[in-house]
Amino acid sequence: MELGQMQKSLQDYTKSLFVEGILDSQFLQLPQLQDESNSDFVSQVVSLFFQDSDRILNDLSLSLDQKVVDFEKVDPYVHQLKGSSSSIGAQRVKNACVVFRSFCEQKNVEACHRCLQQVKQEYYLVKNRLETLFKLEQQIVASGGMISAMDLGF
């Protein structure tokens, strides 16, 4: 595939993530924080999000599987995940966390289990899409092309 086509693919792919609501405009804040001195910021912060989230989802599964669920423990996890997904622009994950928290407040264990599944689903979706996005970018860069913030914005 030639460079121009690859760049078009990247743009289209990125756009679809916004159209589907998987990402929101907050995601566009990230490239603004990247520059020559921090040329890897976006991928670093996204990796950090993945690491953090993997850990939190694991902890959440463990907490909800306890005989007696300690919501004092569960809620902060969801709060944190909500925060980081919101900062990344992972809109659907964030929204799923909001619902999750309301069930935490109600101490509804059944509903919380369902919420956790929902959050996981949305998380794996955005993780998958972002990994694909970065792969597309890498291909472009490897072919001598450049990615600019403009490629992501529209």
Place this chain on the structure above:
Amino acid sequence: MGMVRESQFHVLAVDDSLFDRKMIERLLQKSSCQVTTVDSGSKALEFLGLRESNDPNALETHQQEVEINLIITDYCMPGMTGYDLLKKVKESAAFRSIPVVIMSSENVPARISRCLEEGAEEFFLKPVKLADLTKLKPHMMKTKLKKEGEKPAEEENTILKPEESAVIEILPLHQELELEQQEPMLSSNKRKAMEEVISAGRSRPKYNDITTSV
């Protein structure tokens, strides 16, 4: 050129989440600030040189090595909350002049008013954006100006710098604080409106396009 060094602001950022620390650090760096991040209120106090006992003698012996121009802290933290930290800073004679900004992912009007009443300069809803940080400069400039005002007169021209003379415009801050408190608030639309009120007041157009008769 010494001026360039002088005018870099040093911000102390406090957040228990590694992810959020990384974000706020980058945001601040991108806004030309030097940043120190810590993961708790107590570490922030330690960094400042404040001891829990608030022993005035202790404060004197721990002269601030590093000049901090602003503290930005998350509200929800285990142990000492951002609000607790704010209180401790404002209760301390040595550090109460340092502007404090609170961040929170939750839009709770009562929380916001409480923080502002306790002396927080701004309350940012997370996720914090680059544009939000432009509101910090006026607050940090005040502390610089104060410090420079205390220096002997031979410190030429600092007062004459265009941006700093604009700080005088911002002093009616107090009136704006009262205005905010009257606003019961706060759906996110209202909050945005409130922010506009604050920004309109605090960063008046004049501040940005000084042509200036200095």
